[in-house]
Every structure is written in structure tokens, then in C-alpha cells.
Amino acid sequence: MHVTIFSENPEALIEISTKLRETLPSNLKIYGITKVEVRSPGDYGIDKLHIIKDLRNIYEAEAIIEKVAKESYSKLIILESNKNNREIAARIAAKLNAGYIADCIDLKLDADGSIIASRMIYASKAIETIKSISDVTVMTMPRRITEPKAQWKVGCEIVYEDPPKVEAKTTIIDVKRKELSAIPLEAAEVIVSVGRGFKRKEDCKMAEELAKILGGVTACSRPIAADLKWFNEWIGLSGHKVSPKLYIAIGISGAIQHLAGIQGAKIVVAINKDAEAPMIKSADYGVVADLYEFIPKLIEKLKSTSTK
Amino acid sequence: MEIAVCIKQALDVSQLKMDPKTLEPLIHVTPMKMSDIDRNALEEALRIREKHGGKVTAISVGGDKAKEVLREAIAMGADDAIHILNDIGEVDEHVISEALAEILKMKGPFQIILCGEMSIDKYTAQVGVRVAEKLGIPCITYARSISIEGEEVIAERDLEDRIEMVKAKMPTLITVTREINTPRLPQLIAILRAAKKPIETLNLSQLKVDLKSKLKTLSVKGIEVKRKGVLIKDLPVDKAVDELLNNLIREGVIKR
Numbered sequence: 001m002h003v004t005i006f007s008e009n010p011e012a013l014i015e016i017s018t019k020l021r022e023t024l025p026s027n028l029k030i031y032g033i034t035k036v037e038v039r040s041p042g043d044y045g046i047d048k049l050h051i052i053k054d055l056r057n058i059y060e061a062e063a064i065i066e067k068v069a070k071e072s073y074s075k076l077i078i079l080e081s082n083k084n085n086r087e088i089a090a091r092i093a094a095k096l097n098a099g100y101i102a103d104c105i106d107l108k109l110d111a112d113g114s115i116i117a118s119r120m121i122y123a124s125k126a127i128e129t130i131k132s133i134s135d136v137t138v139m140t141m142p143r144r145i146t147e148p149k150a151q152w153k154v155g156c157e158i159v160y161e162d163p164p165k166v167e168a169k170t171t172i173i174d175v176k177r178k179e180l181s182a183i184p185l186e187a188a189e190v191i192v193s194v195g196r197g198f199k200r201k202e203d204c205k206m207a208e209e210l211a212k213i214l215g216g217v218t219a220c221s222r223p224i225a226a227d228l229k230w231f232n233e234w235i236g237l238s239g240h241k242v243s244p245k246l247y248i249a250i251g252i253s254g255a256i257q258h259l260a261g262i263q264g265a266k267i268v269v270a271i272n273k274d275a276e277a278p279m280i281k282s283a284d285y286g287v288v289a290d291l292y293e294f295i296p297k298l299i300e301k302l303k304s305t306s307t308k
Numbered sequence: 309m310e311i312a313v314c315i316k317q318a319l320d321v322s323q324l325k326m327d328p329k330t331l332e333p334l335i336h337v338t339p340m341k342m343s344d345i346d347r348n349a350l351e352e353a354l355r356i357r358e359k360h361g362g363k364v365t366a367i368s369v370g371g372d373k374a375k376e377v378l379r380e381a382i383a384m385g386a387d388d389a390i391h392i393l394n395d396i397g398e399v400d401e402h403v404i405s406e407a408l409a410e411i412l413k414m415k416g417p418f419q420i421i422l423c424g425e426m427s428i429d430k431y432t433a434q435v436g437v438r439v440a441e442k443l444g445i446p447c448i449t450y451a452r453s454i455s456i457e458g459e460e461v462i463a464e465r466d467l468e469d470r471i472e473m474v475k476a477k478m479p480t481l482i483t484v485t486r487e488i489n490t491p492r493l494p495q496l497i498a499i500l501r502a503a504k505k506p507i508e509t510l511n512l513s514q515l516k517v518d519l520k521s522k523l524k525t526l527s528v529k530g531i532e533v534k535r536k537g538v539l540i541k542d543l544p545v546d547k548a549v550d551e552l553l554n555n556l557i558r559e560g561v562i563k564r
Contacts, residue, residue: 082468083449083450083467083468084467086433086434086449087433087437087447087449089434090433090434090436090437090438090441091437091438091440091441091447093402093434093438094402094405094437094438094441094442095441097402097518097522098402098522099400099402099521099522099523100401100402100432100434101523102431102432102433102434103431103432116526120431120531121429121430121431121528122319122321122324122333122429122528123321123322123324123428124531125321125324125326125333125530125531126324126326126333126528126529126530126531127528127529127531128525128527128528129525129526129527129528129529130523130524130525130526131523131524131526132522132523132524133521133522133523133524134522134523137522169445169446169447169476170446170447170448170474170475170476170480171474171475171476172472172473172474173462173473173474173475174472174473175470175471175472175473176470176471176473177469177470178469178470178471180469190561214562226486226487237431238485238486245561246556246561246562255322256321256322259533263531263533266561267556267559267561268535269552269556275539275541280539281537282533282535283535283537284535284536284537284538284559285536285538285540285552285555285556286537286538286539286540286541287540287541287548287552288539288540288541288542289540289541289545289548293545294545294548294549297545297546297549298549298552298553301549301550301553302553302562305553
């Protein structure tokens with residue numbers, strides 16, 4: 001089977017190629033498309049790599065993916081899952097009248113050679129297993145579904161190309177960068193997360209101090225970022241999905257979308273005044289206490305033990 | 309200005325329960341509701357109409373019960389509602405988009421078509437984009453604000469690391485995020501009036517579009533996330549802190 005894979009980010013590209021080598025039969029041929037150099041792509045199982053350094057927008061990305069997929073007779077097209085790529089994937093699928101499986105976390109071939117894939121649905125409460133009966137299947141795949149492994153040693157042909165000339169139907173007139181956490185939330189080992197239980201923005205300093213002592217970062221639930229705008233990013237289904245060793249939810253009620261974002265956490269601690277809060281019930285350790293009394297005390301204890 | 313809004317009646321996931329033994333999601337006893345983000349799309353359509361005049365048409369593909377969300381849309385202020393009755397059983401996003409695009413062509417032209425960025429139950433974020441492609445019009449995804457200037461629509465796209473301001477010539481399809489607005493609550497009188505309003509219904513099987521799904525769901529299995537559920541309560545703050553710290557040290561997630 002021939003597969004075309006795309007990501008601007010070489011790390012994501014080699015994760016996807018690794019996943020394919022691990023799950024699909026050996027007659028696989030992988031055609032990669034990216035923006036920058038990839039260190040020994042053949043080791044990660046990529047047979048041919050198209051590098052397009054000046055890829056400027058989603059329409060050019062879409063055009064090059066379509067071109068490579070068509071020329072390589074790919075039956076499967078996989079893009080790294082992010083907001084722009086989900087748009088590109090849906091549009092390619094529409095053009096090809098193809099099935100598009102969003103955020104695929106696992107795949108295999110059925111006995112009849114068709115693709116079977118799984119994805120999370122219902123706010124990550126369930127896994128849907130889908131069979132594709134499409135001539136070509138389009139997918140997006142999230143990061144970290146496998147560790148990249150440099151063990152296939154196929155010879156990789158590398159070609160440098162200019163971006164295709166295409167007409168953009170929308171025009172970007174301005175771009176504002178968001179101020180983001182210094183460590184990506186997905187990579188953080190400890191996350192201290194604040195919710196509506198905090199009365200003022202200044203009070204979040206407590207959470208920052210706690211995070212600092214524990215060597216972690218701060219984050220928040222959706223209302224804190226989306227409604228109150230105290231933070232720029234939030235944890236949850238529509239925000240970041242995280243998997244730290246320790247997740248401390250302070251004053252977060254625990255809406256189902258929030259819980260879906262922390263499924264990968266090893267240990268979850270909830271601190272909430274309300275013993276009935278879903279967050280308390282969905283934690284490994286649920287502390288029923290007033291955060292304004294509990295957190296300062298917790299910080300004090302941690303400080304005194306670390307200086308001993 | 310002719311505005312259309314595509315609305316899905318979705319599973320109210322917050323009320324979904326699993327069979328404790330088989331982990332099968334108990335879908336048939338779970339209530340349905342208007343997908344939250346589609347509600348934002350409808351609200352935005354109403355606001356555009358309030359500012360620029362025109363008409364708002366709500367469209368939904370679904371079983372007989374999908375009429376409920378269309379009545380709700382009318383109660384919120386939509387002028388018209390069209391129900392594409394799914395009379396052929398489970399279909400995928402390809403078929404849904406084909407049907408929506410066909411109706412939008414039939415009932416249009418619409419200058420603006422709004423959708424939620426994704427549905428709250430399946431989260432595939434593809435129907436809006438597919439519909440735009442079928443109609444051959446521009447698509448702006450993840451809009452957290454929309455303004456109209458002359459023949460153009462300008463929107464702020466909310467991406468992971470940046471906000472992109474983009475413009476496109478109308479007609480345009482826009483998918484919105486939940487941050488774009490706070491939807492209004494329908495008035496009781498409007499709810500009563502909406503109950504009487506006839507809703508145009510067309511059968512999905514009668515549409516001259518490709519009705520063959522490309523994807524087929526084989527199974528849906530619930531996931532059990534096992535948490536320890538240790539409760540630390542009714543302790544003086546001092547003791548509660550110690551209790552928590554001892555546990556976290558034992559778990560090896562903080563260092564002593």
C-alpha cells in the first residue's frame with residue numbers, strides 16, 4: 001500500500017511513518033511531505049521525501065499533498081492533526097469524495113485489505129472503530145501516538161520542490177501571535193491548573209508559585225481563558241490534551257470536556273470546596289477544602305521540606 | 309442578506325452513561341440536544357441579520373427528532389427551517405455534506421453559511437469544510453469574530469499559536485468557535501410560537517446526491533478511566549496538606 005503523509009513538523013512526520021511501519025504490512029511505501037530537512041528519513045521508514053521550504057499557506061499545502069498522493073497512487077493520505085491540517089484534510093476528502101477519519105489514534109488492515117481505524121468520540125468517553133470503504137482514505141493523526149523509531153532503513157529519495165501555484169480563496173490580512181506557555185503543555189511533567197474557584201486574576205500567583213516549586217507549569221480550564229481571558233490556552237477537548245505525571249486541578253468543577261483533556265495524566269489531584277464537584281470524583285486524590293486556605297499551606301509545607 | 313446555518317442534533321455527551329459490564333455506551337437512553345457550537349453559529353447568524361438585515365434559514369439532517377432543534381432555532385429567531393429527514397439509517401459525513409450542499413444550492417443563493425467548528429459528540433470538524441468545497445465557495449474555519457464589509461467577510465481565525473485575520477469574498481462558509489458569542493435564550497412566547505410553525509421536510513433518500521457512505525462504524529466501546537478516588541476531607545488544613553503530600557510522595561510524583 002502507498003501512503004502520503006504530511007506535516008510541517010519533521011518530528012510529527014517520523015511519528016506517523018513509525019506508526020505506519022508498526023501497523024501496516026511490509027509492502028508499504030511512504031511518501032512524506034514537509035517544510036524542513038528531516039534527519040535520516042529512511043531510517044524512520046520514509047521512502048521518498050518532498051521538501052517544500054517556502055510553503056506559504058494551507059492552499060499550497062493542500063495542492064502539494066494532492067499532487068504527491070495522486071502521482072504515488074496513495075490509498076491513504078495522513079496529515080498531522082492540527083487546526084489547519086484538519087481543514088485541509090476535510091477539503092481533500094471532499095474533492096476526492098473520500099472518507100476522512102479525524103484524529104485517528106490507531107489503524108490496521110482488515111482481511112479484505114480495507115483500512116480499519118479508531119478514534120475517540122463522546123468527549124473521549126468512548127472509542128469508535130471505523131472501517132473505510134473509500135477508494136482513498138484521508139486521516140489526521142495527533143502527536144505522540146507512538147515513539148519515533150529509526151529502525152527501518154529504507155533508502156529515502158529526497159526531492160526539493162517549489163510550492164505549487166494555486167489561487168487562495170481567502171487572504172490573510174493580519175497575524176497576531178499568542179503568548180504561550182514556555183514549555184508546551186503537552187510536554188509538561190507537572191501541571192497546576194486553575195478554575196473558576198479563583199476569585200481574582202492576582203490569586204493565580206499562588207498556582208504559579210506552586211507550579212514553580214514542583215517544577216511544573218500553570219494552565220487553566222476553559223472559562224478562565226475563553227471567558228475571563230486570564231490565560232491564552234486552556235486544557236480540555238477544545239484546548240490542550242495533556243498527559244503529565246501530576247495534574248493538580250484547583251477550583252475546577254470538572255466539566256466533561258475538561259476531564260477529556262486530562263485522561264492521559266498519571267496522577268490527578270483535585271482541590272475543591274464542593275465534595276460533589278465532578279473533578280473531585282474523577283481524581284486520584286480529591287481534597288475537599290477552601291483553596292484559599294489549602295494552597296498557601298501546601299506551598300509553605302513544600303518550601304519547608306525542600307529546604308531541610 | 310441571506311444567511312444559512314447548519315445545525316446538528318447531537319448526543320448530550322455530558323449525560324452519556326456506559327453499561328458497567330459491557331462498557332457499551334447507552335446511546336438510546338441519552339438525551340439529544342442542539343450541538344453547542346452550532347448554537348453559537350445560529351446566534352452569530354441572528355446577530356448578522358440584526359446588523360445587516362436579511363433572513364436566517366436553519367437546516368438540519370437527522371431523524372424525526374431533529375425537528376426539535378429546528379423548532380428551537382426558530383424560537384431563538386431563525387426565519388425558516390428545513391429538515392432533511394434521514395430515512396436511510398446511519399450515514400457518514402460525506403453523505404451529510406452532500407445533502408446539505410444540495411439543499412443550500414436548491415434554496416439559495418446564501419451569502420453566508422455558518423456552521424459550528426465541530427459537533428460536540430463526534431468532533432470530526434469536517435462537514436462545514438466539505439460543504440464549502442461542494443459549493444465551490446471559500447471557507448473560513450475556527451472564526452472567533454466575524455464582520456462584514458461590503459462584499460467581503462472578515463474573520464479572526466483562532467489557531468493554536470496565533471490569531472489570523474482573514475478575508476474572503478461572499479458567498480463564504482464560516483465555521484465558528486464557542487468563543488464567538490454567548491447564545492441567547494429563547495423567550496417562552498417564541499417557543500410557543502415556534503411549536504406551531506411548519507417545518508419544511510425533505511427525505512434524504514429523495515435527494516439526487518451520492519448517498520453511499522465512505523466510512524462505516526464497526527463498534528463504539530466506552531473507556532473506563534480508572535482513578536483511585538481517595539477523598540481527603542473533614543481534616544484541618546494542616547492535616548489535609550500532610551495527607552496529600554504523603555500520598556504524592558508514595559506515588560513518586562513529587563520528591564521528598
